[in-house]
Amino acid sequence: MKSYDPGNIELKWQKLWEKERIFEAKDNSEKPKLYILDMFPYPSGAGLHVGHPRGYIGTDVIAHYMRMRGYNVLHPMGWDAFGLPAENYAIKTGIHPEITTKQNIKRFKEQMKRIGLSYDWSREISTADPEYYKWTQWIFLKLFERGLAYRANLPINWCPSCKTGLANEEVIDGKCERCQAAVVKKKIEQWVLRITDYAEKLLQGLDKLDWPEQIKEMQRNWIGRSEGAIIKFQIINSKAKINYKSQIENSKEFIKSFTTRPETIFGATFLVLAPEHEFVASLFKNPKSKIQNIEEVKEYLKKAKKKTERKRIAGIKDKTGVEIEGIKAINPANQKKIPIYIADYVLLSYGYGAIMGVPAHDKRDYEFAKKYNIEIIEVIRPSKFQIQNSKKNNGAYEGEGILMKSGNFDGIKSEKAKKEITRWLAEKNLAKEAVNYKLRDWIFSRQRYWGEPIPLVFCGNCEKTVKNYKLQITNPKQIQNSKFKIQNLEFHLGELLNPGWVALPEKELPLELPRVEKYQPTGTGESPLSAVKDWKETKCPKCNGKAIRETNTMPQWAGSCWYFIAYCVSSNPKSKIQNHSPSTDELGPVLLKKGGGSKLLKYWLPVDFYVGGAEHAVLHLLYARFWIKALYDSKIINFKEPFSKLKTIGLILAPDGQKMSKSRGNVINPDEIIEKYGADTFRIYEMFMGPFDQPIAWDSQGILGAQRFLQKIWRLFEKSAILNLKFQTNQKSKIQNQKIKKLIHKTIKKVTQDIEAQKFNTAIAAIMELVNEMEKEKELSVVDCELLVRLLAPFAPHISEELHQLLGKSQIINSKFQTNPKSQIPNPKQIKSIFKESWPEYDQELIEDEKVVLVAQVNGRVRDQIETSAGISENEAQKIVLKSPKIQKWLNKKEIKKTIFVKDKVINFVV
RNA sequence: GCUGGGAUGGCGGAAUUGGCAGACGCAAUGGCCUUAGGAGCCAUUAAGCAUAGCUUGUGGGAGUUCGAAUCUCCCUCCCAGCACCA
Numbered sequence: 001m002k003s004y005d006p007g008n009i010e011l012k013w014q015k016l017w018e019k020e021r022i023f024e025a026k027d028n029s030e031k032p033k034l035y036i037l038d039m040f041p042y043p044s045g046a047g048l049h050v051g052h053p054r055g056y057i058g059t060d061v062i063a064h065y066m067r068m069r070g071y072n073v074l075h076p077m078g079w080d081a082f083g084l085p086a087e088n089y090a091i092k093t094g095i096h097p098e099i100t101t102k103q104n105i106k107r108f109k110e111q112m113k114r115i116g117l118s119y120d121w122s123r124e125i126s127t128a129d130p131e132y133y134k135w136t137q138w139i140f141l142k143l144f145e146r147g148l149a150y151r152a153n154l155p156i157n158w159c160p161s162c163k164t165g166l167a168n169e170e171v172i173d174g175k176c177e178r179c180q181a182a183v184v185k186k187k188i189e190q191w192v193l194r195i196t197d198y199a200e201k202l203l204q205g206l207d208k209l210d211w212p213e214q215i216k217e218m219q220r221n222w223i224g225r226s227e228g229a230i231i232k233f234q235i236i237n238s239k240a241k242i243n244y245k246s247q248i249e250n251s252k253e254f255i256k257s258f259t260t261r262p263e264t265i266f267g268a269t270f271l272v273l274a275p276e277h278e279f280v281a282s283l284f285k286n287p288k289s290k291i292q293n294i295e296e297v298k299e300y301l302k303k304a305k306k307k308t309e310r311k312r313i314a315g316i317k318d319k320t321g322v323e324i325e326g327i328k329a330i331n332p333a334n335q336k337k338i339p340i341y342i343a344d345y346v347l348l349s350y351g352y353g354a355i356m357g358v359p360a361h362d363k364r365d366y367e368f369a370k371k372y373n374i375e376i377i378e379v380i381r382p383s384k385f386q387i388q389n390s391k392k393n394n395g396a397y398e399g400e401g402i403l404m405k406s407g408n409f410d411g412i413k414s415e416k417a418k419k420e421i422t423r424w425l426a427e428k429n430l431a432k433e434a435v436n437y438k439l440r441d442w443i444f445s446r447q448r449y450w451g452e453p454i455p456l457v458f459c460g461n462c463e464k465t466v467k468n469y470k471l472q473i474t475n476p477k478q479i480q481n482s483k484f485k486i487q488n489l490e491f492h493l494g495e496l497l498n499p500g501w502v503a504l505p506e507k508e509l510p511l512e513l514p515r516v517e518k519y520q521p522t523g524t525g526e527s528p529l530s531a532v533k534d535w536k537e538t539k540c541p542k543c544n545g546k547a548i549r550e551t552n553t554m555p556q557w558a559g560s561c562w563y564f565i566a567y568c569v570s571s572n573p574k575s576k577i578q579n580h581s582p583s584t585d586e587l588g589p590v591l592l593k594k595g596g597g598s599k600l601l602k603y604w605l606p607v608d609f610y611v612g613g614a615e616h617a618v619l620h621l622l623y624a625r626f627w628i629k630a631l632y633d634s635k636i637i638n639f640k641e642p643f644s645k646l647k648t649i650g651l652i653l654a655p656d657g658q659k660m661s662k663s664r665g666n667v668i669n670p671d672e673i674i675e676k677y678g679a680d681t682f683r684i685y686e687m688f689m690g691p692f693d694q695p696i697a698w699d700s701q702g703i704l705g706a707q708r709f710l711q712k713i714w715r716l717f718e719k720s721a722i723l724n725l726k727f728q729t730n731q732k733s734k735i736q737n738q739k740i741k742k743l744i745h746k747t748i749k750k751v752t753q754d755i756e757a758q759k760f761n762t763a764i765a766a767i768m769e770l771v772n773e774m775e776k777e778k779e780l781s782v783v784d785c786e787l788l789v790r791l792l793a794p795f796a797p798h799i800s801e802e803l804h805q806l807l808g809k810s811q812i813i814n815s816k817f818q819t820n821p822k823s824q825i826p827n828p829k830q831i832k833s834i835f836k837e838s839w840p841e842y843d844q845e846l847i848e849d850e851k852v853v854l855v856a857q858v859n860g861r862v863r864d865q866i867e868t869s870a871g872i873s874e875n876e877a878q879k880i881v882l883k884s885p886k887i888q889k890w891l892n893k894k895e896i897k898k899t900i901f902v903k904d905k906v907i908n909f910v911v
Numbered sequence: 912g913c914u915g916g917g918a919u920g921g922c923g924g925a926a927u928u929g930g931c932a933g934a935c936g937c938a939a940u941g942g943c944c945u946u947a948g949g950a951g952c953c954a955u956u957a958a959g960c961a962u963a964g965c966u967u968g969u970g971g972g973a974g975u976u977c978g979a980a981u982c983u984c985c986c987u988c989c990c991a992g993c994a995c996c997a
Contacts, residue, residue: 765935
């Protein structure tokens with residue numbers, strides 16, 4: 001037997017696995033299925049660093065383990081290939097992103113293969129492949145068709161460095177998620193997806209998911225559901241000569257505001273509007289404006305507009321505003337006239353962009369009222385029980401309590417008053433119970449080149465047709481769920497809601513990205529595609545008139561919203577996703593069949609276990625859930641949640657404790673590590689270094705421990721007497737190794753449980769303990785050795801297969817294993833457990849010890865440890881333990897007041 | 912400010928229906944082997960002391976219990992996310 005040479009061994013097995021296509025999932029199988037998935041990477045130019053594979057190795061361990069348990073495992077990999085770095089590189093060098101992306105993919109794939117990851121490469125996909133993105137486009141059209149995509153001219157988050165609009169989810173701390181440039185507001189025509197329609201479903205669905213609480217909570221916060229009421233405030237001209245009672249009767253101007261605390265309405269002493277509020281704009285349109293301080297107001301609006309989002313946030317401590325003099329609002333509860341302010345601490349994007357100011361019970365309103373000398377009326381006082389814990393938040397009491405100065409509602413508890421006051425105002429049609437969400441619709445257009453083209457055209461003719469027709473619609477329900485014939489042309493809901501925008505027919509998909517000369521974004525809000533005249537100018541597929549293509553592209557998140565579905569399409573090259581066309585029959589033959597998905601989708605989906613970084617909590621993970629829910633409602637698929645179980649991976653930091661990055665120069669390259677130590681050592685170290693979901697720094701010494709461990713196992717086989725006997729088992733060694741046998745079975749139990757709980761670090765620690773014990777033995781049986789390599793196989797598959805072969809056995813993955821040689825003849829019980837093929841099962845009898853160490857305590861302190869037979873009674877234990885001189889010494893002839901006995905564990909005398 | 916998660920030797924970490932704190936690994940120290948060691952082997956390795964033993968010890972303080980890293984209350988600090996969301 002040669003010394004351990006990981007390089008050769010690993011390449012040998014990797015070649016064999018590839019040749020035998022041993023890790024490919026079977027589409028037609030009687031076995032139970034397991035779909036275990038990694039978040040697919042963006043193939044960057046830098047290649048993988050040692051942090052990336054941590055998750056991949058984790059899922060690989062589970063994939064191996066579950067295959068050994070007899071599951072039909074789907075474990076695929078692909079590429080999230082659209083994205084800015086490739087495009088920016090193209091701007092610099094002129095090399096088409098497609099070329100660099102392909103090179104990067106090749107590199108990534110080689111690196112992954114060298115780690116020995118057991119992916120089913122027959123199902124590999126890339127989101128930038130036209131044969132893939134035709135389906136992304138197709139799904140977009142399904143959303144468009146159902147009215148879930150709409151055109152809007154919105155002030156959006158604009159990254160001046162990337163020169164593109166961003167979704168709210170992509171703005172972190174007022175900065176661009178990708179390049180950290182400060183985001184500004186810019187008004188652009190956008191495609192927006194109505195994710196808010198799914199706010200409630202996205203929230204509700206979380207409860208049933210086996211996801212980390214942290215991620216679920218982040219999504220809950222992001223969705224931001226709050227219950228309250230819409231309250232209407234009437235607006236009157238405060239300088240009008242008519243008395244205001246009759247004004248109240250006559251004025252029809254109202255401003256709506258959302259509040260979570262309608263019970264404080266009697267304390268509402270002012271109204272605040274966001275600077276962008278439409279009422280403010282309407283004041284200027286009206287030539288007979290009632291505003292007396294119009295110049296002052298204009299000045300404030302000008303200033304507010306100039307402020308960036310960040311400055312507005314920075315102004316939290318110092319709120320600014322201006323009163324609109326000349327008009328007043330009426331508090332609907334007590335008909336008091338209250339002033340109206342414009343202030344930028346109120347956000348247009350939430351609720352109605354208007355709030356009622358209750359300074360006594362809201363910190364922010366309090367600060368504002370103090371600054372502008374507005375009346376503060378306390379209407380809730382803490383009850384006797386609450387008074388001790390009641391804290392004023394910067395002057396405002398924000399807790400629950402008893403109502404006062406609230407008309408008929410005095411003395412009522414605030415929780416109860418919430419509903420009653422809303423109801424009372426509702427009777428007068430001045431309020432309504434309401435639910436509000438923080439979640440905003442998803443801005444879906446990107447003014448960049450390297451993304452999926454949006455498969456829509458704009459047609460002037462059709463715009464007229466639709467606009468004329470829309471005028472005839474009286475009942476909005478009329479336009480739901482169906483197609484309409486207008487002048488012999490068919491339009492669907494999306495086209496009616498966005499006049500002039502026409503969907504490409506399915507047979508024209510994919511709409512491929514045209515070649516361009518310049519990738520440079522224009523910066524004007526137009527994509528580089530708008531410069532490609534003969535691509536942009538086209539014919540309307542509906543009326544055959546002149547039409548212009550949408551030149552924006554989709555955001556990077558689009559392709560990742562459904563990629564896990566694409567993997568499920570057969571691995572048979574003839575039926576690969578690339579070979580399916582939406583046009584060949586109604587909805588595409590295999591991928592997406594009418595009525596809830598094809599057989600394959602039903603078999604594989606949803607994903608059973610998903611592993612990736614927590615940074616996608618409110619991005620990819622939310623978007624994908626949204627698309628799946630929309631596709632479910634379109635009856636294209638039959639599951640409501642894409643990922644049943646989710647586990648996040650902790651980042652691997654550089655040895656200096658910093659994040660690994662090229663610019664810091666602290667990146668550790670897995671290629672070098674594998675070159676030096678081998679893939680198995682790398683895998684063992686990454687799994688052993690700490691808990692899977694916690695961040696941890698790379699330790700270049702630590703990996704030596706993993707290497708020593710594998711070398712120790714190798715030497716164990718080398719020196720083992722059995723090897724010299726050509727792996728012949730003999731009776732004698734069987735008897736001698738009873739101790740080891742027991743330990744092995746305990747280890748089987750521990751490793752099995754730990755893998756199931758993804759506690760890979762302790763699973764490996766248990767195997768290490770076993771190896772340390774086995775090392776002490778002079779002789780080991782073949783069975784002992786075989787069990788050891790089987791436990792090791794999911795973590796270090798190459799060395800395990802090699803050693804298994806040295807034992808004279810066939811491949812682990814293909815060979816059944818029986819721990820009990822007596823049960824060679826199949827019995828009914830065995831047939832039942834036919835799926836438990838090559839993972840060893842432990843024998844409970846062997847795990848139970850005959851001898852245990854009983855801990856003897858006096859007054860709860862350990863004074864002695866005594867070996868006894870297992871299962872002895874309290875009386876027996878007492879007799880034995882009392883003989884101990886150490887215990888006698890501590891008892892010191894005192895009277896035993898009480899004895900506590902825990903079977904096989906502890907006996908405690910209280911004196 | 913809000914939400915979620917944490918704090919255990921020199922380091923990463925282990926231990927949960929409350930029952931031997933520090934498994935496993937790294938580093939360190941001493942020894943063996945060696946021309947050599949960034950290889951291997953053996954031993955030691957929480958701290959303190961009056962060292963065959965005893966005492967203290969899981970961020971700090973209180974409590975429940977025969978017994979607390981683990982349960983309860985209060986506090987401090989760290990990490991992550993959100994943040995004028997009415």
